[in-house]
Amino acid sequence: MLALPAFQVMLKPRGAICNLDCSYCYFLSKARLYPDSAFRMSEAVLENFTRQYIAAQTAPEVMFAWQGGEPTLMGFDFFRRAVELQQKYVKPGTRVANTLQTNATTLDDAWCEFFRAHDFLLGVSLDGPRAQHDAYRVDPRGAPTFDRVRRGIELLERHRVEFNILTTVHAANAASPLAVYRFLRDEIGARFIQFIPIVERDNATGFQEGARVTARSVTGKQYGDFLIAIFDEWVRRDVGRVFVQIFDVALGVWLGQRAALCVFAETCGDALALEHNGDLFACDHFVEPRFKLGNLADTPLAALVGSAPQRKFGADKRDTLPRACRECSVRFICNGGCPKDRLRVTRDGEPGLNYLCDGFKAFFAHIDRPMKMMAELIRREHPPAEIVFVLAREQAALEQEIARAGRNDPCPCGSGKKFKQCHGSHR
Numbered sequence: 001m002l003a004l005p006a007f008q009v010m011l012k013p014r015g016a017i018c019n020l021d022c023s024y025c026y027f028l029s030k031a032r033l034y035p036d037s038a039f040r041m042s043e044a045v046l047e048n049f050t051r052q053y054i055a056a057q058t059a060p061e062v063m064f065a066w067q068g069g070e071p072t073l074m075g076f077d078f079f080r081r082a083v084e085l086q087q088k089y090v091k092p093g094t095r096v097a098n099t100l101q102t103n104a105t106t107l108d109d110a111w112c113e114f115f116r117a118h119d120f121l122l123g124v125s126l127d128g129p130r131a132q133h134d135a136y137r138v139d140p141r142g143a144p145t146f147d148r149v150r151r152g153i154e155l156l157e158r159h160r161v162e163f164n165i166l167t168t169v170h171a172a173n174a175a176s177p178l179a180v181y182r183f184l185r186d187e188i189g190a191r192f193i194q195f196i197p198i199v200e201r202d203n204a205t206g207f208q209e210g211a212r213v214t215a216r217s218v219t220g221k222q223y224g225d226f227l228i229a230i231f232d233e234w235v236r237r238d239v240g241r242v243f244v245q246i247f248d249v250a251l252g253v254w255l256g257q258r259a260a261l262c263v264f265a266e267t268c269g270d271a272l273a274l275e276h277n278g279d280l281f282a283c284d285h286f287v288e289p290r291f292k293l294g295n296l297a298d299t300p301l302a303a304l305v306g307s308a309p310q311r312k313f314g315a316d317k318r319d320t321l322p323r324a325c326r327e328c329s330v331r332f333i334c335n336g337g338c339p340k341d342r343l344r345v346t347r348d349g350e351p352g353l354n355y356l357c358d359g360f361k362a363f364f365a366h367i368d369r370p371m372k373m374m375a376e377l378i379r380r381e382h383p384p385a386e387i388v389f390v391l392a393r394e395q396a397a398l399e400q401e402i403a404r405a406g407r408n409d410p411c412p413c414g415s416g417k418k419f420k421q422c423h424g425s426h427r
């Protein structure tokens with residue numbers, strides 16, 4: 001039998017059940033797949049999965065990624081048992097780690113003590129300052145959740161539980177990148193941040209079908225501008241202090257490594273999703289009947305992960321790229337993005353272009369030079385954070401040249417325009 005690639009499974013112990021009702025949530029509608037279910041992972045499913053998952057992994061660390069819905073709604077005893085089972089089946093020389101994505105509104109001292117005691121890394125969903133966050137992150141009565149999330153974060157800090165922030169980028173916060181970033185950095189004290197674009201299909205099924213998106217979705221241009229604005233601030237002052245997932249992943253690729261995020265990898269298929277009843281799906285974003293691989297009670301996990309349909313699902317990401325992507329100058333990092341967002345046609349009429357293409361192209365072109373500079377620093381065994389000083393020196397030199405430039409000189413910034421039409425236009 002062929003060795004399986006390293007793979008991860010997102011675990012949905014309560015399926016799509018959540019105490020909130022965020023308007024853009026792609027998962028709440030999945031409850032319709034199980035009309036009579038109580039949405040609680042049984043101990044039998046938990047143990048069966050834990051045993052097989054640990055046995056199938058070859059890496060020294062086995063990661064359990066708990067998601068929802070809201071996974072803490074399973075209650076304490078479930079997670080206590082999950083940790084016991086992990087210890088029962090862990091192989092010598094292997095470490096088990098847990099991550100848990102939460103809206104943070106259910107947390108209390110007892111949860112935090114548990115997370116701290118068992119080294120859970122939490123991901124907290126927070127979309128920026130109050131107005132941007134509350135635009136879509138509401139409870140079932142439509143009430144805002146910002147204060148409850150902040151209380152949850154304060155508890156995590158008090159108990160010294162490690163957490164990162166997951167911020168979705170959508171119509172309500174895309175226009176305020178620096179307000180969002182500075183809030184997370186300065187008021188929340190976040191050191192690890194993910195910016196996830198909302199591209200939400202506008203259909204009745206909740207599946208990845210149809211080409212219309214909701215008004216809550218971010219456009220490609222907005223997403224690109226959002227990332228560029230934050231990158232420009234980050235690269236001039238925060239490298240080495242604040243870790244923004246997409247910047248880190250990009251740096252790895254500029255260093256010649258494989259993208260550490262499925263969205264930008266050449267192929268996918270190694271990030272699956274397990275529903276509460278043992279049904280395994282190709283990906284968290286494709287929990288749909290046609291992407292169901294089988295159930296753990298009937299087929300071993302390794303067979304499902306290595307199955308032909310799942311390998312095809314992963315390879316299709318590369319094999320269905322339109323020509324525009326295959327010939328694109330930033331394909332080496334973009335790889336066409338996530339298949340769930342490939343709902344546009346190219347200029348030549350080919351399907352499969354990413355809805356966010358304009359943003360990806362602009363962002364990856366924009367960061368090319370600083371990424372090359374940081375990659376070079378790392379190759380010379382310098383910390384990449386030195387770029388902050390290099391760029392500050394460049395900026396100071398540019399300002400001196402600008403101060404000396406004559407109206408009809410070429411602009412010192414290198415735009416190719418006359419000074420009077422560029423940086424000198426305000427003189």
Ligand code: SF4
Pocket residue numbers: 262263264268269270271283284285317337338339340
């Ligand atoms: S479909 Fe998208 S989210 Fe799922 S594994 Fe592939 S790239 Fe990742």
Ligand code: SF4
Pocket residue numbers: 324325326328329330331334335336337353354356357358360361
């Ligand atoms: S930037 Fe656009 S054209 Fe280039 S690889 Fe990405 S999605 Fe394809």
